[in-house]
Amino acid sequence: MEFRDLKAQYNKYKNEIDSVIQEVINNANFIGGVEVDTLEQRLAEYVGVKHCITCANGTEAMTLLMMAWDIKEGDAVFVPDFTFFSTGEIVSFVGATPIFVDVDRDTFNIDTVKLEKAIIKIIDEGKLTPKAIIPVDLFGLPADYIEIERIAKKYNLRVLEDAAQGFGGSINGKKACSFGDAATTSFFPAKPLGCYGDGGAIFTNDDELAELLNSLKVHGKGDNKYDNVRIGVNSRLDSIQAAVLNVKLTAFINHELDDVNRVYSLYTERLKGIVETPVIPEGYVSSFAQYTIKLKNKEERDSLQAKLKEEGIPSMVYYVKPMHKQGAFAEYDYDDNDFEVTNELCDTVLSLPMHPYLSEDEIEKISSILIEKLRNFER
Secondary structure (H helix, E strand, O other): OOOOOHHHHHHHOHHHHHHHHHHHHHHOOOEOOHHHHHHHHHHHHHHOOOEEEEEOOHHHHHHHHHHHOOOOOOEEEEEEOOOOOHHHHHHHHOOOEEEEEOEOOOOOOEOHHHHHHHHHHHHHHOOOEEEEEOOEOHHHOOOOHHHHHHHHHHOOOEEEEEOOOOOOOEEOOEEOOOOOOEEEEEOOOOOOOOOOOOOEEEEEOOHHHHHHHHHHOEOOEOOOOOOEOOOOOEOOOEHHHHHHHHHHHHHHHHHHHHHHHHHHHHHHHHHEOOEEOOOOOOOEEOOOOOEEEEOOOHHHHHHHHHHHHHOOOOOEOOOOOOHHHOHHHOOOOOOHHHHHHHHHHHHHEEEEOOOOOOOHHHHHHHHHHHHHHHHHHHO
């Protein structure tokens, strides 16, 4: 059994994927070209924004926005404490200070009440200048952008939607990657829309920002790549990855998003009342990068994970360590008491196999083993 079954997806679309890869090789146009242009147009149309700028990966997508917005030393950027390292890393990379904020226990996303308190605290201290908020659409569920955008407007902050896991999600029909001033996603293979290597994209309705990003991602180019008007980076999506993504985007739109939500429903029917299952607020759609349950404590979580492994069922803990406890951020003076929910989640969460090709029989097997183990554990 696979945690995220890329083999099943490839077998279903083998002819189409093999064909588009071979076409790129035949044309020998490996950087840029029609595949990238087509993908950017299709992604922008699907999300509902004017511009999509592809790049090398999701981390560099966020870094490019930090550069474009001139985020630097002395600036504060607000980031959820319960997320992957890169969201905080890119803030420190440009010299700014990440201000970690605890998350909501039900949605796993940034707690908006605690977010506003953190902003007020930084303003009152007067040592840093608040500049931006980077909410994360964790496990596929969009953050509370209605409230986040209200807070951002109140304190004159930019919002960067980190939709690395969230592509395909929505709030009241508005797609993930369309919130805030700009959004980013990742095409890492295991993501809801993944390629066969690394890849990322930025989304925005801001014409000037899009023009600047297209320059920054190619060594700060001006009229052409040998006319360099600013310091940039080398961050491009290659044509083979774009070709693969064009095939996968069609599959994602046609059935994969619906299928992961079918898997969510089947899991939840079996597990509700046994463990704490994912909470999807009214009006929200998740793209289910992960199906993450909560156990009572670390002992129960670790025991269940060991039993699943024994039965040949993969599972993962996202995340074992909060951002504020990462060694890379040791220089900052964070109070552990400010992160009560994140600390609990790191001890109790467990992600089960989740992908569009998971069968009902596999879901039944996983659920049965889980239920039996927990009943025995309680005895």
